[in-house]
Structure formats: C-alpha cells, structure tokens
Amino acid sequence: MKVARKSLDSYLERFNRLDDASSDSPAWLSRLRREAMLRFADTGFPTIADEDWRYTNVAPLAATAFETAPATPPDGHCRTESLAAGGSAAAHCVFLNGRYCAELSRLEEMDRQVRIGSLAAILRESPEEVEDHLARYVEAERHPFVALNTAFIEDGAVVRVPDGVRIPDPIHLVFLSTGNGGPAFVTHPRNLILAGAGSECSVVEHYVGVGEKPYFSNPVTEVAVGENARLDHYRLQEESPAAHHVSTLEIRQESNSVARTMSADLGGRLTRNDLNVVLGGEGADAALDGIFVVSGEQLVDNHTRIEHAAPHCGSREIYKGILGGRSRGVFRGRIVVHPGAQKTDSVQTNNNLLLSDRALVNTKPQLEIYADEVKCTHGATIGQLDREAIFYMRSRGIDEDMARSILTYGFAEDVIRRVRLAGLRDRLSSLLFDRLPQGSFLRKALT
Amino acid sequence: MLEISDLHVRSGDTKILNGVDLTVRKGEIHSIMGPNGSGKSTLAQVLAGREDYQVTRGTIAYKGEDLLECSPEERAQAGVFLAFQYPVEIPGVSNTYFLRAALNSIRVSRSQEEVDALDFLNLVREKTRLLKMDESLLTRPVNEGFSGGEKKRNEVFQMAVLEPDLCIMDETDSGLDIDALKVVAHGVNAMRSTERAIIVVTHYQRLLNYVVPDFVHVLARGRIVRSGGKELALELEERGYAGLVQDRPQAVAGA
Ligand SMILES: Nc1ncnc2c1ncn2[C@@H]1O[C@H](COP(=O)(O)OP(=O)(O)OP(=O)(O)O)[C@@H](O)[C@H]1O
Numbered sequence: 001m002k003v004a005r006k007s008l009d010s011y012l013e014r015f016n017r018l019d020d021a022s023s024d025s026p027a028w029l030s031r032l033r034r035e036a037m038l039r040f041a042d043t044g045f046p047t048i049a050d051e052d053w054r055y056t057n058v059a060p061l062a063a064t065a066f067e068t069a070p071a072t073p074p075d076g077h078c079r080t081e082s083l084a085a086g087g088s089a090a091a092h093c094v095f096l097n098g099r100y101c102a103e104l105s106r107l108e109e110m111d112r113q114v115r116i117g118s119l120a121a122i123l124r125e126s127p128e129e130v131e132d133h134l135a136r137y138v139e140a141e142r143h144p145f146v147a148l149n150t151a152f153i154e155d156g157a158v159v160r161v162p163d164g165v166r167i168p169d170p171i172h173l174v175f176l177s178t179g180n181g182g183p184a185f186v187t188h189p190r191n192l193i194l195a196g197a198g199s200e201c202s203v204v205e206h207y208v209g210v211g212e213k214p215y216f217s218n219p220v221t222e223v224a225v226g227e228n229a230r231l232d233h234y235r236l237q238e239e240s241p242a243a244h245h246v247s248t249l250e251i252r253q254e255s256n257s258v259a260r261t262m263s264a265d266l267g268g269r270l271t272r273n274d275l276n277v278v279l280g281g282e283g284a285d286a287a288l289d290g291i292f293v294v295s296g297e298q299l300v301d302n303h304t305r306i307e308h309a310a311p312h313c314g315s316r317e318i319y320k321g322i323l324g325g326r327s328r329g330v331f332r333g334r335i336v337v338h339p340g341a342q343k344t345d346s347v348q349t350n351n352n353l354l355l356s357d358r359a360l361v362n363t364k365p366q367l368e369i370y371a372d373e374v375k376c377t378h379g380a381t382i383g384q385l386d387r388e389a390i391f392y393m394r395s396r397g398i399d400e401d402m403a404r405s406i407l408t409y410g411f412a413e414d415v416i417r418r419v420r421l422a423g424l425r426d427r428l429s430s431l432l433f434d435r436l437p438q439g440s441f442l443r444k445a446l447t
Numbered sequence: 448m449l450e451i452s453d454l455h456v457r458s459g460d461t462k463i464l465n466g467v468d469l470t471v472r473k474g475e476i477h478s479i480m481g482p483n484g485s486g487k488s489t490l491a492q493v494l495a496g497r498e499d500y501q502v503t504r505g506t507i508a509y510k511g512e513d514l515l516e517c518s519p520e521e522r523a524q525a526g527v528f529l530a531f532q533y534p535v536e537i538p539g540v541s542n543t544y545f546l547r548a549a550l551n552s553i554r555v556s557r558s559q560e561e562v563d564a565l566d567f568l569n570l571v572r573e574k575t576r577l578l579k580m581d582e583s584l585l586t587r588p589v590n591e592g593f594s595g596g597e598k599k600r601n602e603v604f605q606m607a608v609l610e611p612d613l614c615i616m617d618e619t620d621s622g623l624d625i626d627a628l629k630v631v632a633h634g635v636n637a638m639r640s641t642e643r644a645i646i647v648v649t650h651y652q653r654l655l656n657y658v659v660p661d662f663v664h665v666l667a668r669g670r671i672v673r674s675g676g677k678e679l680a681l682e683l684e685e686r687g688y689a690g691l692v693q694d695r696p697q698a699v700a701g702a
C-alpha cells in the first residue's frame with residue numbers, strides 16, 4: 001500500500017508540474033484536468049477487490065513511479081516500426097512516446113474541412129474546436145485510468161470528418177514507445193474521432209513498442225459517430241514484452257450509424273482494454289471483433305460494454321483468445337438494454353483456445369435487459385485444439401506441430417478475414433504466423 | 448505392400464482386434480466387410496497411425512518397413528492414405544490451402560520441390576473434373592458444413608490429389624447417392640494401377656459392382672473369419688453374416 005502511495009505522489013507531483021507549465025491553457029481544460037486528478041487521487045489505482053479488476057492485478061503497475069516519457073528524436077528503427085501496418089493511407093500520424101512527431105507523419109491532400117492532426121497543436125491554436133467534445137463521451141468516474149489520462153491530457157490524435165465526407169483510405173495513428181534505455185515512463189495519449197453525419201472513414205490505432213524496458217501506455221479514445229455515418233476502427237496492440245497497456249475506447253453512435261471495431265492484442269505484459277459502445281439513436285449498428293494471441297506470462301483483459309439505449313439497434317460481438325504458456329485471458333462482455341430499447345438484436349460470442357494446460361481464461365457475459373421485445377444471445381467457450389482434427393491432418397502428411405498451427409490459424413481466421421484493410425490484415429496474419437510453430441511454411445501454404 | 452500378421456488391438460480395456468492376418472500386394476484391391484462393431488474402422492485407423500489404440504501383439508509391415516514405428520504423418524508421407532468413415536471438419540482452413548499444405552508436406556519429406564501455385568491449381572482442376580466436385584467446396588473450410596455425401600467425395604478428391612500408394616477407404620460409399628457412387632467409383636478406378644493397392648471397407652455389394660475387388664474378407668469380432676474372391680460379397684449380400692459370426696468359437700471373445 002505504501003508503495004502505491006509513493007507512485008500516486010509521483011503522479012501528483014508530475015501533475016502539478018504540468019499544471020504550472022500549462023498556465024496558458026484555456027480555463028475549461030485546466031478545470032477538466034484538475035477535476036480528473038482529484039478524482040484519481042481520491043480513488044487511486046483499482047485493486048483486485050474491485051469487481052471489474054478481479055482477475056487483473058495492477059499492483060505492479062501501481063507500485064511503479066513511471067516518469068514522464070522522454071522526448072526522443074526519431075531514429076531509423078522508429079521509421080520502420082511506425083510503418084509496420086502499412087498500405088495506402090489518407091494520413092499517417094505518428095506519436096513518439098506520446099508526442100506528435102511531424103517528421104514521421106504525413107498527410108495526403110484531402111477535403112479542406114477534414115481535420116487530422118495533433119491534439120496538442122489544436123489545444124495551443126484553437127482549443128474551441130475540441131471544447132465541446134473532449135471528455136464529453138467517456139465517463140471518467142467509471143474508470144480510474146480514464147481519470148488519470150484526463151488529468152494528463154496533452155497530446156493525441158484528433159480526427160474530424162465533416163458531414164457527408166467519405167475518406168476511402170484509412171487514417172493511421174501510430175503510437176510508438178521507445179525507452180532508449182531510460183527510466184520506466186508513462187504516456188497518456190488522448191484521441192478524439194468525430195465522424196460527421198453521413199461520413200465514412202476508417203481509423204487504425206497502432207501501438208508499437210521498441211526495446212525490452214517496461215513502460216506504461218494509457219490511451220483513451222473518444223469516438224462520436226453521427227447519423228448515418230460509417231466508421232471502422234481498428235486497434236492493433238504490439239507493445240513490447242514488458243509494457244503495460246491500459247486502453248479505453250468509448251464510442252457514441254447516433255441513429256442509423258454503423259461502427260465496426262477490431263481489437264487485436266499481441267504484445268504487452270499486462271493489457272487491459274475497456275471498450276464501451278453506446279447505441280444512442282434508433283437503427284444504429286455495432287460490430288465488435290476482438291482477438292488476442294498471448295504466451296509466456298502475458299495477460300489480456302477485455303472488458304466490453306454495449307449499451308442499447310435506443311430501439312431497433314443491432315450489435316454483434318465476437319472476441320477470441322489464443323493462449324499459450326502461463327498466459328491469462330479475461331473477458332467481460334456486458335450488454336445493457338435500456339428501457340424502451342425495443343427490437344434490440346444482440347449477439348455476443350467469446351471463444352478461447354488454450355494451447356497450454358497452464359494458460360487460464362475467465363469469461364463471463366453479463367446481460368442487463370430492461371426492455372421486453374429483445375433478442376439477445378451469447379455464448380462462451382474455452383477449449384483446446386481438436387484432437388480429431390489434428391489426427392486427420394497428420395493422416396494427410398502434415399506433421400503435428402504444423403497441424404496444431406493450422407488449426408490455431410483456422411480458429412482466428414474469421415476475425416482476420418473481417419479486417420477490411422489489406423495492409424493491416426497482412427500484418428495481423430503475419431503476427432499470428434510469427435507466433436506459431438512452422439509459421440513461415442504456414443504463411444506460404446495458407447496465403 | 449502390406450503385411451499384417453496376428454494383429455491384436457485394444458482401446459483401454461476393450462479388445463477390438465484379436466489376431467488379424469492380411470496380406471495386400473501391389474495392384475490388388477481388397478474389400479473388407481463385416482458386421483457393425485467388428486473392428487473394420489479400428490483396423491483402418493490403426494493403419495493410419497491413430498494413437499488412441501494400443502497394439503498389444505502382432506506386426507504390420509508396409510513396403511518392408513515396420514509401420515507401427517511410424518507417426519501418422521510419416522505413414523502418409525510414405526504413401527498411406529485413409530479416407531475416413533467420418534471426415535473431420537477444420538474450421539477456418541480452406542480445402543485447397545489444406546490440401547496444398549498436405550501435398551507440399553509430403554513432397555518436402557521426399558526431398559521433392561514444393562508445387563507452385565499454378566501447377567497445384569491445374570492439378571486440382573483436373574481432379575475436380577474427375578470427381579465432378581462442386582468447385583465451391585474447394586474454397587470452403589475443410590468439410591465444414593459439407594453434406595454427408597460431399598464429405599465422402601472430398602475424401603476421394605484428396606486421395607486423387609495426393610496419389611498415395613496404399614488407399615484405405617472406410618465406408619466411402621455410405622452416404623453417397625446413386626450417381627455420386629458411380630462418379631466416386633470411377634475416380635477410384637482411375638487410380639487403379641499396378642503400383643497401387645486399395646483396401647475398401649464397405650457394407651454393400653453395390654460399390655463392388657463398380658470397384659471390383661480381387662479379394663473379399665469378412666472381419667467379425669476382431670478377426671478375419673473368411674476370405675474369398677468377389678463372389679463372396681454376393682454371397683454375403685444374400686445370406687448376411689449370421690452363419691459366419693456363429694461359427695466363431697465363443698472362447699476367443701472372452702479370452
Ligand atoms: N476408442 C475406443 N474406445 C472404446 N471402444 C472402442 C473405441 N473404438 C472402437 N471401439 C469399439 O470397438 C468396436 C469396433 O469398432 P469399429 O469402429 O472398428 O467397428 P466397425 O467395424 O468399423 O463398425 P461399423 O461397421 O459400424 O463402422 C466397437 O464395439 C467399438 O465400440
């Protein structure tokens with residue numbers, strides 16, 4: 001407990017420094033940060049006594065006094081890593097240790113009203129652009145890490161697509177963490193995605209880590225999807241092996257909008273993702289895909305919450321986990337159907353594949369239904385590779401390791417297939433192949 | 448090509464095969480018939496290398512080598528193929544990719560070059576025509592949602608692509624409609640060669656009208672109780688197994 005106190009003090013100290021340094025920030029922003037800091041100071045880090053954190057012990061994270069991330073100049077390594085999930089892009093915004101890096105970023109020519117860029121710059125030059133949106137969608141009180149992020153709002157990506165504008169190529173946001181041998185550090189990227197009525201775009205958030213040092217990424221992304229808009233959101237997490245990654249993605253949808261998300265976790269030592277979707281207008285539709293592939297001592301905890309707050313909305317959720325070694329997975333999928341949200345149609349599936357008998361999964365759907373004309377189905381499985389299928393493949397000349405790899409790939413295939421961006425899809429399947437025995441043969445054979 | 452002698456097999460405490468002797472030479476087609484539960488599939492699975500069964504006595508020599516020493520994949524690489532009575536579904540893996548992985552695994556094990564995508568496509572085209580396979584089955588995940596007949600046809604399709612030396616077909620005819628049976632039989636006959644042996648496990652004479660066996664064996668209670676030429680199948684069709692099964696000395700079952 002003492003230790004956690006110490007790290008809390010260090011956050012407070014750094015907050016005061018930030019607060020002093022940003023005396024020119026608009027009053028609303030200072031207030032926002034201060035309130036959030038107070039809230040965080042009040043609650044502190046969650047412990048396993050909190051129902052929402054029962055299986056994810058953040059004590060080691062709480063005990064570390066993470067420094068402010070060093071402002072490092074980009075090196076060649078950063079350049080290649082930042083392009084990892086390549087393919088054509090409308091914009092490629094790179095954040096190096098949480099700070100926008102113009103040198104590595106590039107914006108293609110597009111509709112002049114489209115806004116893509118650094119939150120820090122907007123807060124400096126025209127804060128009024130984000131005043132009505134920042135911290136308006138995510139509920140800081142729900143989650144201490146959101147409060148912590150809000151207290152340290154400095155930089156992140158802002159994407160604003162005006163009404164009716166369609167951006168065919170994806171917008172890549174790359175969050176690159178590189179320790180360069182320095183002390184353990186923390187970043188709090190804060191992203192805002194505003195998709196105007198009838199607009200269409202895809203956004204990729206790609207978290208990449210370089211090096212072996214521990215660090216802590218604490219991103220929060222708020223997304224507002226206007227009427228009839230379509231938004232595809234991808235989150236690819238490849239933090240380095242000692243990293244802690246605690247992310248929150250909050251999506252608000254208006255009527256007849258469609259949002260699709262894909263959340264893929266491959267890196268990090270401890271990962272916790274909160275994804276909250278509010279279907280706030282009639283006829284809105286959300287599709288959530290998730291996949292994680294872990295081994296060793298990794299832990300991935302996915303908490304999703306879909307709120308059907310209006311009638312005639314649909315949600316489909318498929319989360320999958322592949323666990324080897326002594327890794328652990330947690331899935332909490334909460335579906336809340338508000339009173340009056342008639343004709344709700346919701347399907348939730350969570351499938352887990354254990355590749356080792358020391359890996360562990362906790363999965364639990366939670367339905368809260370306050371309307372009567374609804375269709376909600378859910379199912380969860382935890383299983384091992386099908387022995388019959390392994391024998392079948394071996395009887396065709398495929399050796400055992402490869403048979404296991406093929407089956408594992410097959411388990412994840414539908415989630416990978418639903419990634420609509422070819423560059424990202426390739427990246428994801430190669431990351432999976434890299435983690436499978438005989439992956440290179442498999443890559444050739446199956447693609 | 449294949450020499451099984453005095454094969455005893457059990458699964459846990461259950462004795463399934465109690466001294467099977469069978470010799471199959473290159474170019475021959477053997478049919479194994481016998482009542483439900485007599486051990487036909489067990490024999491077929493043991494030949495393919497299923498590890499759930501324990502071989503407690505006897506030997507299996509394949510091309511002069513001890514087959515029991517080999518893993519399932521080594522057997523397949525050496526040319527053994529089993530068309531399953533109940534083909535297994537493999538979600539998320541397309542039929543063609545799976546088959547290419549299999550073919551290349553076999554080729555690599557023989558120090559042959561992997562087939563390139565184009566050659567493979569041509570090979571697959573040729574075999575789909577031979578077996579009148581619906582092309583949509585090629586891109587679908589292996590056996591997933593296939594009808595019973597489609598699964599059986601897919602087994603023979605795989606066999607045609609992999610071109611094994613020893614083909615073991617476990618009730619491939621069950622579940623095939625009349626026309627499909629003819630097509631599949633035609634496919635099997637196309638594979639007949641002086642270098643290849645085929646073992647057909649079946650309950651029905653019908654298939655044997657098209658794929659005419661050189662020998663017919665009756666397996667009952669884990670033993671081959673009678674062997675003969677193709678006429679034996681006709682005889683069984685008329686009289687059933689009753690006479691044969693009753694002839695068996697009771698002591699063996701409990702021994
Ligand atoms: N793994 C097992 N464990 C226990 N018993 C088994 C196992 N496999 C097979 N058996 C038993 O062994 C006997 C032979 O089974 P097998 O499947 O070989 O018969 P079959 O001749 O192929 O029958 P069918 O004509 O119905 O296909 C059956 O009584 C079956 O229940």
Ligand SMILES: [Mg+2]
Nearest residue numbers: 487488489532
């Ligand atoms: Mg059988």
